[in-house]
Amino acid sequence: MGLTDKITGRAKQAAGDLLGDASTKREGRLEERKGEAKDQLAKEDERIEREEERAIAEKERAEAKADERIDAADERAQAKADEVADLERRT
Numbered sequence: 001m002g003l004t005d006k007i008t009g010r011a012k013q014a015a016g017d018l019l020g021d022a023s024t025k026r027e028g029r030l031e032e033r034k035g036e037a038k039d040q041l042a043k044e045d046e047r048i049e050r051e052e053e054r055a056i057a058e059k060e061r062a063e064a065k066a067d068e069r070i071d072a073a074d075e076r077a078q079a080k081a082d083e084v085a086d087l088e089r090r091t
Helices: 003-019 022-090
Strands: none
Touching: 003 022
């Protein structure tokens, strides 16, 4: 992402050296640093995206597990309700 800024920055630094122009050289250093910062930002954005995807997957697994536990509890409760209903009919 910041490759263009880095290349332009280096070119300006070289031009500043050749021309003895400190402000052009300084501008080149700043532009190169801007390119590096853009690269770091892109890497951080990618890391955040991976973390978000991982969190979503973990959430989905946890929800599925909770649903399984709820279903199992419902089945046990229904079995007990059936047992109670059967006992009620018998007595």
